Amino acid sequence: MITNLENILSDSAKGMKRSVIRELLKLTQRPDIISFAGGLPAPSTFPIEELKQISNEVLEEEGSSALQYGQTEGETHLREILLERYQKIGLNISIDNISILTSSQQGLDLAGKIFINRGDKIICGLPSYLGGLGAFSNYGAIPVGIKFDEFGMRSDLLEVSLSKLEAANDLPKFIYVIPDFQNPAGITMPEWRRLEIINIAKKYNILIIEDSPYRELRFEGESQRMMYDLDNSGQVICLGTFSKIFVPGFRIGWVIAHEAILDKFVKAKQSTDLCTSPFVQKIAARYLEKGLFDKNLKNIIKMYHRKRDVMLEAFEEFMPKGVKWTKPEGGLFLFLILPEDMDAEDLFEIAIKKNVAFVLGSVFHCDGSGKNTMRINFSYMDEDQNRIGVQRLAESIQTLLNNKCLTV
Amino acid sequence: MITNLENILSDSAKGMKRSVIRELLKLTQRPDIISFAGGLPAPSTFPIEELKQISNEVLEEEGSSALQYGQTEGETHLREILLERYQKIGLNISIDNISILTSSQQGLDLAGKIFINRGDKIICGLPSYLGGLGAFSNYGAIPVGIKFDEFGMRSDLLEVSLSKLEAANDLPKFIYVIPDFQNPAGITMPEWRRLEIINIAKKYNILIIEDSPYRELRFEGESQRMMYDLDNSGQVICLGTFSKIFVPGFRIGWVIAHEAILDKFVKAKQSTDLCTSPFVQKIAARYLEKGLFDKNLKNIIKMYHRKRDVMLEAFEEFMPKGVKWTKPEGGLFLFLILPEDMDAEDLFEIAIKKNVAFVLGSVFHCDGSGKNTMRINFSYMDEDQNRIGVQRLAESIQTLLNNKCLTV
Known part of the structure; x- marks a missing residue:
């Protein structure tokens, strides 16, 4: 093996990181985890x-x-x-x-x-x-x-x-x-x-x-x-x-x-x-x-629409006060916004213990901001999982809020 | 449209050329042309x-x-x-x-x-x-x-x-x-x-x-x-x-x-x-x-072996003196080498008129040398076409040689 690999890399390769999300996906593939982390379409839509x-x-x-x-x-x-x-x-x-x-x-x-x-x-x-x-x-x-x-x-x-x-x-x-x-x-x-x-x-x-x-x-x-x-x-x-x-x-x-x-x-x-x-x-x-294609697309839209609705309803039902979220008219993702002083990274550790996963919003911010944001996928899990996952997530947020009160 | 496209291209894009070969392939797709230009496997080998x-x-x-x-x-x-x-x-x-x-x-x-x-x-x-x-x-x-x-x-x-x-x-x-x-x-x-x-x-x-x-x-x-x-x-x-x-x-x-x-x-x-x-x-x-895979590979090898043999035999039979070629023990290509003072580009024009095509060897030389060389594919055409194509190529070379004698 050459002895100077790191030296001969291009400037590009020196800065290359494995995608946080793709590496995270590996972690969250345990079957007991409800994962809102990926960006995957539901395989049941595949014809x-x-x-x-x-x-x-x-x-x-x-x-x-x-x-x-x-x-x-x-x-x-x-x-x-x-x-x-x-x-x-x-x-x-x-x-x-x-x-x-x-x-x-x-x-x-x-x-x-x-x-x-x-x-x-x-x-x-x-x-x-x-x-x-x-x-x-x-x-x-x-x-x-x-x-x-x-x-x-x-x-x-x-x-x-x-x-x-x-x-x-x-x-x-x-x-x-x-x-x-x-x-x-x-x-x-x-x-x-x-x-x-x-x-x-x-x-x-x-x-x-x-x-x-x-x-x-x-x-x-x-x-x-x-x-x-x-x-x-x-x-x-x-x-x-x-x-x-x-x-x-x-x-x-x-x-x-x-x-x-x-x-x-x-x-x-x-x-x-x-x-x-x-x-x-x-x-x-x-x-x-x-x-x-068009026939199947209609079904996909119907399915994701329901999944999003279930998720939005669960947010309304379970989320502690001060937590906000976007209400997308389509697509696969929404953004969950914690109170300004909270860090989604702290939440992630608690959430994984409660078997629910998401992606830190900060990875999508080129300036490192967005520490209180999270990307939530609603297309991959089924409706029940979307509801239960949101419940777990809400509990995790509540735990983090309680911890915070204790520390203050 | 922006008015400065050429200016905003990366240094890479400024130097990008369409592949000579792939562009050439478009030219040589006329059905009457025997093309030794591509690098395509024979579709009859597809299982x-x-x-x-x-x-x-x-x-x-x-x-x-x-x-x-x-x-x-x-x-x-x-x-x-x-x-x-x-x-x-x-x-x-x-x-x-x-x-x-x-x-x-x-x-x-x-x-x-x-x-x-x-x-x-x-x-x-x-x-x-x-x-x-x-x-x-x-x-x-x-x-x-x-x-x-x-x-x-x-x-x-x-x-x-x-x-x-x-x-x-x-x-x-x-x-x-x-x-x-x-x-x-x-x-x-x-x-x-x-x-x-x-x-x-x-x-x-x-x-x-x-x-x-x-x-x-x-x-x-x-x-x-x-x-x-x-x-x-x-x-x-x-x-x-x-x-x-x-x-x-x-x-x-x-x-x-x-x-x-x-x-x-x-x-x-x-x-x-x-x-x-x-x-x-x-x-x-x-x-x-x-x-x-291994079964099919044996058939591919047998087929390309025969095609190469037919081509090498045709070279022996038809090529004017002074033309040389490599004798590959496998693969898809061989190199044809014209006498030093000949230019394959001049040959190309004559050859295309005789309905046979190849790739100029010079395009494979980063220093622009190899003007008297040509890449010949023997895997794509059938055995008869390999033979007839070589005959046409040999005639084209003879024509070029004759022209040269006339000019000298």
Whole structure:
């Protein structure tokens, strides 16, 4: 073995940490634990029978091309189907604006590769998806966090930050946002806030990355137009994925972008994995074409809606005074906010003893803030577990509050 | 659209080119063209019927986990099967030394991410696999090419280069080699040459990346021990893949490395695509477990052996004097070498008109040399096409020779 491994690592690798969440998930896989920690879809939503049938069809009818190398841009059939879905909701795009990725996480990685030089700034939310922050920081990005209000990223603070950065000749490469049912906060940006952010991005001539894994999981309320659509000048790069609305196990995502930008994604993807598996792309394309996707999506929405309701009701019933939570209109997550002086890390130890787990909100804050916040997933556990888990969590919080009173 | 796209690109993206080969492949997909240009396995080797059966089994028996997110390290079952295969041929490794990747190309990309800072040197062969060079250069690596002889990378020249680089305090991060049936040259390093290179790497305390996609495709001659095995101190990182020995369409590769290095690969992979599709991993694991893989591999070897023989015979029969070629004992490629003063680019134009295609050898040379060389794939076309294609190629070369005589 070489004797200087730590010395020869790239600057990126020196800073790489294993994802807190993924490591945590390993801890919380004990069967007696009710885990709100993961971001997993409910496996009961996976259309196993239909996929058996379709896998057979794909191998029977186009096995040779399904098992061969494919185009870096992705399977044309799947791209056309996705294109049509986006055109239906108003996006003015062509096939040249959409390319398949090996998960939308790959899109975050490629965005880092394409835009970031070591030391470049990027804008993200406080809080923001950890996997996005990790992908960008692996290219040496320095995140500048913008605080949230109930409508998502605060545009007034964004404007202040950008004007300062411009003065320092250090404008960020892009603004990273998850406008719908944000991970981790569960907040959806209304259209007027989206427009404010787009206008600021235009003013400073910087890109927006619209990470959109949950958009189709709306339980109630009005759908808000995509930022890609609201802009429609090509200033927004949109990332999509099947992971939360179909199956994660296929690792299929996609990027929608201006032709000139898409070209960079395709070039960068070539040396990253050459192409995404044509086999799973062809299965997905047929699944969508048969109308099975939309039918299943309705069921997923119904199921997660109920799970969220059970959870919100349990919060109302069990939570001690002073604890707050977001009320997402869709998606997989909500944010639980403890009184300001409490630390979710202290709570975690108590909660794990009571067999309930969550993710510390602080890991989603690039500035280390949010110590009193927690991400709660409501999609993976069943309704009963959601209720019992919240009860345990409430008891844990009460224990922590009591301990605090004792110490004071 | 932002007005300064070219300005905000990372230094990497500014240098990114679409892969010459993949773009070329699009040109050569006309059905009347006999293409020796690609690196595709023959689709008739894909075990479609067996995979139908196994896909059904996987979905039937473990559908929920196959379609869910998986571990970043890969499916344990598949890792164990691969482990056992490598242990059988002598590698002293455990499960903690092997991790699944989304194609071995991902391994090249991650190696870049883990080890390369912009401006770092890496050592590669003259010639070398283009996808490796592309992956490394996307992280700002500067390749230092080492000439080949009939035994692969010349160790004497390697030593000279490293001693110069050491004097300049600019030692490369690693030596990139494909020891078995090298792409593009078709050359296999004998064990003594492997040992020479390992010893030099040890002397200078630098890593070796052993890219090994073709190793199991040996038609004849003695198997040479893997560099990972010959070293067995953890100085070698080995990359493997199913693409050439099973199916490329699953995009499954793997990395074998010292635990400390493997840990870096897992961390880097987390923010790249979270995990490789558990669905295709589970199918592959069962396919191997049932013994179908080894049976099929024998057939692949037999088929490619015949195809190579037909091609070599056609070379003997048709090639004008002065044209040379390598005689690989396995793999997918051989190298055709024109007389020194000829340029394969001139030949390409003539050849395409005669409906035969190949890849310019110069694209595999990081220093732009090798203008009189060509990479020829013998696995994709059928035996007749191999023969007819060589005949057309020989005629094209004769035409070019005649033209040359006319000009002189």
